[in-house]
Each structure stands twice: as structure tokens, then as C-alpha cells.
Amino acid sequence: MDPISLTFEMAVVLGLLGFTVILFVSEVVRIDFAAILVMVLLGLLSQLPGLGSLADVSQLFNGLASNAVVSIIAVMIIGAGLDKTGLMSKVAALILKYGGNSEGRVVPIISGTVGVISSFMQNVGAAALFLPVVSRISVRTEIPLSRLLMPMGFCAILGGTMTMVGSSPLILLNDLILTANQSLPEAQQMDTFGLFSVTPVGIALVATGILYFVIFGRWVLPVTKKGGDATSGCSMKEYLKELYSESARTRNLMC
Numbered sequence: 607m608d609p610i611s612l613t614f615e616m617a618v619v620l621g622l623l624g625f626t627v628i629l630f631v632s633e634v635v636r637i638d639f640a641a642i643l644v645m646v647l648l649g650l651l652s653q654l655p656g657l658g659s660l661a662d663v664s665q666l667f668n669g670l671a672s673n674a675v676v677s678i679i680a681v682m683i684i685g686a687g688l689d690k691t692g693l694m695s696k697v698a699a700l701i702l703k704y705g706g707n708s709e710g711r712v713v714p715i716i717s718g719t720v721g722v723i724s725s726f727m728q729n730v731g732a733a734a735l736f737l738p739v740v741s742r743i744s745v746r747t748e749i750p751l752s753r754l755l756m757p758m759g760f761c762a763i764l765g766g767t768m769t770m771v772g773s774s775p776l777i778l779l780n781d782l783i784l785t786a787n788q789s790l791p792e793a794q795q796m797d798t799f800g801l802f803s804v805t806p807v808g809i810a811l812v813a814t815g816i817l818y819f820v821i822f823g824r825w826v827l828p829v830t831k832k833g834g835d836a837t838s839g840c841s842m843k844e845y846l847k848e849l850y851s852e853s854a855r856t857r858n859l860m861c
Contacts, residue, residue, distance in 0.1 A: 615660055618651060645669075684727050688735060698739040707747045713823060714816050716740060717757045721765030721812040725772040733762040752828040757819040764815045768808030770801050 622644065629640040645666060652660040669675065697719060705712035716736070724732035740758055744751040766773035770780060780798050787795040819827070 615657060618657060618660065622648060622651070688723075688727075695739075698742050701739075701743060702746060705743075705747075707749075709747075709749050709753065709823075710820065712743060712747060712749060713754065713757050714820055716743070716754060717761035717816045717819065718812070720758050721761040721768070721816075724762040724765035725768035725808065727772070729762045729766040729773065732765065733759055736762075750829055753823070756827055757816070757823065760819075761812060761815050764811045765808070767811055768805050770799055770804065772808075776804065 625647075626640065626644045629635060629644070630637060635643070648661045649663050649666045651657050652663060701712065701715050701719065705715045720732055720736050723735070727735075736758055737755075740754045741751060743749070744754055767776070770776050776799070783796050783798050790796075
């Protein structure tokens, strides 16, 4: 087999990839702007002499019509709707009703609820949606917030594996299978996954995560409790603004 040598086009692609990573890490510009900027640069570079095969300009913006992109946007809209309707306040009340003040009951209820919700929306969105809920529960049960946030975060990640729409990589994988099938003979084409094809594996992962925190939580979860780190009742937007704003550090107000 002939040795692979680094061509000029390869060097340009590697340089563009490195530039993209620097933009994402440094956050000089917003991530969405950085992505579009790199996409436009790829098209412009392909017009230069010697780089004609770098990218097909006619296919440059096809990614914006991808099933994965549209699905992720739809899931984000669902998450925003749940926050606006006040449904999460009712969820907090139910958790307090059945969990009481016992950490052994509250943790699996919160983790299981977040896992189910994150199976139908983005993991980050589900975790952010539950931040004020968990904070309210911490205040009323006097359980340190740090001991509730970690199980919630991990189960939000694991819950994304319960359905195809809960995790961006799974959505993208389905889209890549469709693309790969176009270049394969009919006998070798792969079947795409259905909405609940990964559910058995996802349920096993979520159950394992909950059991881990229930059994080993008393040793592995942090016990730090800070006054004023929780709110009694506010929306996700108000909670994050109160938590991270500079003015919140100089005053002891709750939203």
C-alpha cells in the first residue's frame, strides 16, 4: 500500500479544523456564529486555485436541513414550553409529596423524573429545567443542594439514551445511516433505529445510575451546604440570572 502523504488540501483542512477548535474553546464569538463562519470560510477557500475539491459549494448549507438539526431545535422548543407553562412547579410539589424529607426517597424520585424527561428533550435542557425545582426541594427538605444536583445531572445524561430524540449523537447517527445507505447496494443497506429501539439499554443505564447513588451516595456525594444557594420558587431564566449575575453576589435576595 502506498504511503499516505500530507497534501496541501489536507493541510488546509487541518488548519481550518484547528481554527474551529480555537474559536470554540476561546469563545471569542458565539458558538453558532463560529460554526457558520467556518462553513463560509470552507466555501471561500474552495474557490482558490488548487483547492477546488475542498468542498462542494452547492452542498455547503445542506446541513441546515438535516433531520438531526431540525429534531434538536424541536426538542428545545418543547423544553421552553414546559418551562413557560409552570409544569415544573407541579413536578416539584409531587416530588415533595411522595419523597418527604428523606434523601433516600427524594434522590431516586428526582433522578428518575429527570431521566424520563431527558429522554424526550436535550439532556442539558432537562438539567437546566430542573435546577430551580431541585433548589426549591433542597430548601424545603434541608437536604444540601450539592447532594441533589449530581444525581440529577448524571441521570439527565443517562436518560438521553432511552429514546432516539433524547441525545444529539443518536439523532445524528440515524441521519448518518441514511447518508451511508445511498452509497451501499440494497442488500448491504442498514436499517435506521426507531424511536424506542434503544429504550431497553437506556432503562438499564438509568436504573443502574439511580441504584449507584442510592447505595453509594452517602459516601460519594458532597455534603457542602451553603446558605442562599437555593430559591423558593422562580423560573429557570430567573434562577440562572439570580445565581450567576454579578449583582447577586453582593446581595442576599431570592427571586
